[in-house]
Amino acid sequence: MSAAQRSVPVVxxxxxxxxxxxxxxxxxxxxxxxxxxxxxxxPSGSGKTTLLRLIAGLDQADQGRILFDGVDADVxxxxxxxxxxVFQSYxxxxxxTVADNIAFGxxxxxxxxxxxxxxxxxxxxxxxxxxxxxxxxARFPSQLSGGQRQRVALARALAIEPRVLLLDEPFGxxxxxxxxxxxxxxxxxxxxxxxxxxxxxxDQEEALELADRVAILNDGLLExxxxxxxxxxxxxTAFVCGFLGEANHIPVELKGGEALxxxxxxxxxxxxxxGPGALYVRPHxxxxxxxxxxxxxxxxxxxxxxxxIRRAEVAVRGLARKLDVDIFSAVAPAVGERVGLRVTGGHVxxxx
Amino acid sequence: MSAVVRRNGAGAWRERSVIPGFGLSFGIIVTAxxxxxxxPLAALxxxxxxxxxxxxxxxxxxxxVLSALRVSFGVALLAAAINVVFGLIIAWVLVRYxxxxxxxxxxxxxxxxxxxxxxxxxxxxxxYAPNGWIGAPLAxxxxxxxYTPAGILMALIxxxxxxxxxxxxxxxxxxxxxxxxxxxxxxxxxxxxxxxVVLPPVLPAVLTGFTLAFARAVGEYxxxxxxxxxxxxxxxIAPLLIFIRLEQFDYAGAAVIGVLMLLLxxxxxxxxxxxxxxxxRRLGHV
Amino acid sequence: MSDANLAAIEMPEARIARRDGxxxxxxxxxxxxxxxxxxxxxxxxxxxxxxxxxGWQAYRxxxxxxxxxxxxxxxxxxxxxxxxxxxxxxxxxxxxxAKHEFRGKSLLVSLVDxxxxxxxxxxxxxxxxxFGAQGYFGPVLASYGVEIIFALPxxxxxxxxxxxxxxxxxxxxxxxxxxxxxxxxxxxxxxxGWRTFCMVTxxxxxxSLLYGVLLCNARAMGExxxxxxxxxxxxxxxTTMPLHVEILYNEYMSVAAFAVASLLALLALVTLAAKSxxxxxxxxxxxxxxxx
Numbered sequence: 001m002s003a004a005q006r007s008v009p010v011v012x013x014x015x016x017x018x019x020x021x022x023x024x025x026x027x028x029x030x031x032x033x034x035x036x037x038x039x040x041x042x043p044s045g046s047g048k049t050t051l052l053r054l055i056a057g058l059d060q061a062d063q064g065r066i067l068f069d070g071v072d073a074d075v076x077x078x079x080x081x082x083x084x085x086v087f088q089s090y091x092x093x094x095x096x097t098v099a100d101n102i103a104f105g106x107x108x109x110x111x112x113x114x115x116x117x118x119x120x121x122x123x124x125x126x127x128x129x130x131x132x133x134x135x136x137x138a139r140f141p142s143q144l145s146g147g148q149r150q151r152v153a154l155a156r157a158l159a160i161e162p163r164v165l166l167l168d169e170p171f172g173x174x175x176x177x178x179x180x181x182x183x184x185x186x187x188x189x190x191x192x193x194x195x196x197x198x199x200x201x202x203d204q205e206e207a208l209e210l211a212d213r214v215a216i217l218n219d220g221l222l223e224x225x226x227x228x229x230x231x232x233x234x235x236x237t238a239f240v241c242g243f244l245g246e247a248n249h250i251p252v253e254l255k256g257g258e259a260l261x262x263x264x265x266x267x268x269x270x271x272x273x274x275g276p277g278a279l280y281v282r283p284h285x286x287x288x289x290x291x292x293x294x295x296x297x298x299x300x301x302x303x304x305x306x307x308x309i310r311r312a313e314v315a316v317r318g319l320a321r322k323l324d325v326d327i328f329s330a331v332a333p334a335v336g337e338r339v340g341l342r343v344t345g346g347h348v349x350x351x352x
Numbered sequence: 353m354s355a356v357v358r359r360n361g362a363g364a365w366r367e368r369s370v371i372p373g374f375g376l377s378f379g380i381i382v383t384a385x386x387x388x389x390x391x392p393l394a395a396l397x398x399x400x401x402x403x404x405x406x407x408x409x410x411x412x413x414x415x416x417v418l419s420a421l422r423v424s425f426g427v428a429l430l431a432a433a434i435n436v437v438f439g440l441i442i443a444w445v446l447v448r449y450x451x452x453x454x455x456x457x458x459x460x461x462x463x464x465x466x467x468x469x470x471x472x473x474x475x476x477x478x479x480y481a482p483n484g485w486i487g488a489p490l491a492x493x494x495x496x497x498x499y500t501p502a503g504i505l506m507a508l509i510x511x512x513x514x515x516x517x518x519x520x521x522x523x524x525x526x527x528x529x530x531x532x533x534x535x536x537x538x539x540x541x542x543x544x545x546x547x548x549v550v551l552p553p554v555l556p557a558v559l560t561g562f563t564l565a566f567a568r569a570v571g572e573y574x575x576x577x578x579x580x581x582x583x584x585x586x587x588x589i590a591p592l593l594i595f596i597r598l599e600q601f602d603y604a605g606a607a608v609i610g611v612l613m614l615l616l617x618x619x620x621x622x623x624x625x626x627x628x629x630x631x632x633r634r635l636g637h638v
Numbered sequence: 639m640s641d642a643n644l645a646a647i648e649m650p651e652a653r654i655a656r657r658d659g660x661x662x663x664x665x666x667x668x669x670x671x672x673x674x675x676x677x678x679x680x681x682x683x684x685x686x687x688x689x690x691x692x693g694w695q696a697y698r699x700x701x702x703x704x705x706x707x708x709x710x711x712x713x714x715x716x717x718x719x720x721x722x723x724x725x726x727x728x729x730x731x732x733x734x735x736a737k738h739e740f741r742g743k744s745l746l747v748s749l750v751d752x753x754x755x756x757x758x759x760x761x762x763x764x765x766x767x768x769f770g771a772q773g774y775f776g777p778v779l780a781s782y783g784v785e786i787i788f789a790l791p792x793x794x795x796x797x798x799x800x801x802x803x804x805x806x807x808x809x810x811x812x813x814x815x816x817x818x819x820x821x822x823x824x825x826x827x828x829x830x831g832w833r834t835f836c837m838v839t840x841x842x843x844x845x846s847l848l849y850g851v852l853l854c855n856a857r858a859m860g861e862x863x864x865x866x867x868x869x870x871x872x873x874x875x876x877t878t879m880p881l882h883v884e885i886l887y888n889e890y891m892s893v894a895a896f897a898v899a900s901l902l903a904l905l906a907l908v909t910l911a912a913k914s915x916x917x918x919x920x921x922x923x924x925x926x927x928x929x930x
Contacts, residue, residue, distance in 0.1 A: 056533075056537060057537075057654065058533050058536075058537075058653070058654055058655050059653075059654060060654060078536045078537055078539075078654075078655060079536075079539040079540075079541075081537075082539075083537050084537075085533070085534065085537045087530040087533070087534060089528060089530055091528060091530035091531050091533070091534040093531065093534075093535075093548075093549055094553065094635070095552040095553055095634070095635035104535065104538050104540070104548075105538030105539050105540075108535070108538055108539045108540035108541070108544055109539055156534075156538065157537075157538075159538075160538055160539060365740055365741040365742070366738060366739060366740030366741065367738070367739040367740070369737070369738050369739070369818075370822055370825055371737045371738065371818055371821055371822070371825070371831075372825075372831030372834075373733060373737075373831050373835070374734060374737075374738045374740075376730070377729075377730040377731070377733040377734040378730075378734040378738075378740075379730075380726065380727060380730035380731070381727060381730045381731035381734055381735075381746070381750070381806075382746075384723075384727040384730075384731075384802075385731075385746075385749055385750065385802070388795065388798045388799050388802055389749070389752060389753060389799060389802055390749065391768075392764035392765060392767070392768055392799065393752075393756075393764055395764055395767045395768050395773075395774060396760065396763065396764045396767060398774075399767045438669070438670070438673045441666055441669050441670050441673070442670040442673065442674065444666060444670075445666050445667050445670040445671075446670075448656075448658070449663060449666075449667060451667060455914075455918075457670075457671065457674060458914075459910055459911075459913075459914040460674065460678055460679070460910070461674070461678075462910055462913065463678050463682065463906065463910060464678070465853065465856070466853075466856045466860075466905075466906035466907075466909040466910050466913075467682070467860070467902070467903060467906040468856075468859070468860025468861070468862060468879075468880045468899075468902045468905075468906070469860065469862050469863070469880070470860075470862040470880035470881075470883050470884055470899070470902075471685060471860070471880070471883065471899040471902045471903055471906075472681060473862075474685075474883060474884075474887050474895060474896065474899060475681035475682070475684045475685050475688075475899070476681055477887075478684050478688055478892075478896075479680060479681060479684055485680075485684065486680075506677075509677060510677050510678075510681065513677060513678070529653055529656055532653075532655050532656050533653070533655040533656070535655075536655035537655070542658065542659070545655075564754075567754065567755040568754070570757070571755075571756065571757020571758060571759065571760065571863075572757070572758075572863075573757065573758055573759050573862065573863030573866070574758070574862030574863050574866075574880065578884075578887065590757075591757050591758075591759035591760070591863065592759075594757075594759050594760065594763055594867075595759060595866075595867065598763065598766060598867065601771075601772060603766070603767055603770065603772055603773070606763055606766075606767075607763070607767060610757075610759075610760045610763050610764075613757060613760065614756065614757075614760065617755060618755070621755060
C-alpha cells in the first residue's frame, strides 16, 4: 500500500477542552508531518486521550482548531475525516466475524463508492496478511487472543484507507511479552504503510522506542515535543526530566552558574540564574567518592540488583528521599558504608 | 449439624464443600417445591389423563377450546411483540437521554409488577368499556376496544410491559460507547450503526424479554376478564374456560385444558429459548 | 485518566458519535412517554378518580364495610403466612443452589422458576384437584373435618405456589456473585455453620432479601387468579381484597370497588417507591437481575 501520498499533515492550533469545571486541555498546539509517527505521552489525566478524541472528531474542542491537510476538521463529518482509530478496548463488533469486522467500513460506504463484494473480500484477505493473521476470516473476536484482537482492530482501521491513524494505548491491555513483540511489529508496519500516526501511551519506554517524535503532556499542557533523543537528553522542563526515565530530584540553590547543595557547589548549572532550583540526576550520573569530598554525603542504605547492573540507595544528609545510584565497578560499597557522591551529569531547572 | 450432614450428603452427585448446611437447605427447598409445586402439578397431569383418550381428544378439538387457545396464545404473542417495539424504545430513552422526571419514569415502568391484576383489570375496563373514559369516544368513531380481543390486548400489553424494558435496559447501559464510535469513524451512518452494531448484541435480551412477557401474558387472568367481555368463540381466554369447567365440577375437563395450556406454552417457551441460544452463538457469545 | 476526566468522558455531551438527531430524540421520547402515559399513568389515575367519584364519604363507606374490612384482614393474614414461609424456603433454596455444586442443579433452578410460567388459574386448579370436594384427598380430609378448598389453607397454598420463585430468584444470583470466600474464612476462624450464616451471609444479602420480600409481598397481597379458583368467594370469609374488588365491581358498586382497589394501588406505589429506593441506595447489594 502506498499510503504515503494519502497521508496528510495534521495541525492542532490552541485546542482547549473543559469538562464541567475540569480543564482537560489548556490550549495545545502541535503540528504533525505526513507519514510521521508521533507518541502522545503523559500520566493519567494529562489530557492525551482527550486530545486524541478531538482529532478523531469524537469530541469537539471548546476553543482552537484542528486542520487536516489545511482544512478545518470541523466541517468534515466523521466519515469524511477518514480516521483510522484503534481503541484501547479495540471495540471489535463481537457479533461479527473477523472478516465482517474488517469489511465493515467498506460496506458502510454509500452504494456509489462501495467496492464490489469480491473486491472487499480480497482486501480483507490482504489486510489479514498485512497484520499477519491470514486465514482467520471466519473467527469471532471472542475466539482470538488479546494480541490478535488488537491486530484485527488495526486491520479494520486500515481498511478504510485512513488519512490519519490514531491508536489509544495500543498495547495497554496486553501482557509484557506480547507488548514488546507488537511494538517492533507496529514500527515495521508503519515504515511499510507510511500513515500519519498518533498513538497515546503512558509508557515512556514505549514512546521513546517507537515514535519519530514524542509529545509530552501534563495537566492539559504540552510540556515538550521532540525526537526521543532530544526529549530524553535535553528535557525542557522539570516534569519531562522526571517523567522520562528515572531521575533523582535534589533541591538546590542556584548562584553564579552553580547548583549549591547545603551551601557547596555540586553541579555546574551553566545558566546564570539565582534562587531556588531543582537538580535532576539520573542514577548513572553519580560516581562514588570518598566521604566528605562533596556536599552529597551519606551512607549506603541498601544495594539491589537492577537488571544488568546493581544499584545502591544512598541516604544523604538533608534529603528526605534516598538517592538511586548505579554501581558500575565490581567493587561495591557495603551497606552501611559512608560515601560521598559526585554528579557527572544532570539537568537544572529554576524554581522550587 | 454441619459435620454430620456434610459427610452424609457428600455422595458422588455433589462436590465436597466446606460450606455446611447442604443437607438441610436442599431438604427444605426440595420438600417445599414438591409439596407446593410438583405434587400439585403431577395431580393435574394425573387428573387430565384420567379423562381417557377419546374425551381428551374431543375436548381438545372442540371449537370453544380451540378458539379460547387461539385467543390466549394469539393475543399474548401480539402483545409481547408490541412490547418488544415499545420496550426497546423505552429502554433506549431511559438509558440514552436525560429529561426531567427520567428517574420517576424509570421507577414507574415496574408498576405492572406491583399493581394487583384485578386492579389493573377494573381500571382498564373503566377506561375502555363502551361507556368508559376512552371507550366512549372511541365508540363514537365506531371502534370497539372493551369486550373484544382488542381489550384483551390492552390488558396483556400492560401486564408484559416491564419485561422487555428490564431485560434490554442493562444490556444497553453496559454497551461500550467505543463500538458506536468505531462504527461512526469507519464511515457508518447513524442508522447503519444502530441497526448493525447496536441492535444485534441486544437481540438475545429482546428475545428473553419477549419470552417472559409472553409466558406471563398467556396465562393471565385477573386483568383480562374484566375487559374481555368473555364472549365464547370471540373473546374468551383459556384460563376462563378452566374456571367455567370447575364451576361445573368437571375437574377432568378443567385439568385437560390446563395441561393443554401448559404443554403449548412450554413448547413455545422452549422454542424461543432454543432460538435465543442459537442467536447468542451466532452473535459470538461463545 | 483521572476520575474527574473519566467521569467527564462518560457525559453524553462528550460522545459526539453517540448522539441521535434532535428530531429522532423528540420522536422517541414522545413515543416512550406517550406509551407509558397511556398504559401506566392513565389506569393508575382512573383507580383514584373512580374511587373518589362520589366524594370522600362514599369512599370511606366503601372501605368501612365489614366485608371490606374482613377482606383486608384476610389479605394481611395470607401475606403474613406466605411471605415468611417463602423467606425460609427461598433462603434455603438459594443456599443450596448458590453455595454448593451438585448434579441436577440447573434442573432444580428451572423447577424453582416453574411457577412463573404457569397460569395463576392453573395454580389454583391444582389444589382444587387435590383437596376439592371431588379431589384426590378432598373426601378423606372432609371426613376429618379439615377444610382446605374454600378456606384459608387453600388460599395460602395457591398464594405460595404463585410467589414461590420470588425470593430465591433474587438471592441466587446475588449469593453466586458474592462467592464462598467470606463463609470459608468464617469457618476457618472457627465459626459454626449457623453462626457463619447469621453473621456473614445474612448481612451480605439483607438488601436483596428485602427486595425479594417486597416483590413477594406485593404479589401475595395482589394475587387474583389463583386465589379466585380456591376461595369460593364467600363474602366476609374467604374473599381477599382483590376478590372483594371483583365482587363489588360485578355488583356495579363501582365506588366501593375502586375504593378497595385504591388501597391495593397504594400498596403498589409504596412497593415501587421502596423498590426504587433499594435499587438507588443499595444497587451493588441487590442482584443485578431486575427481571420480574
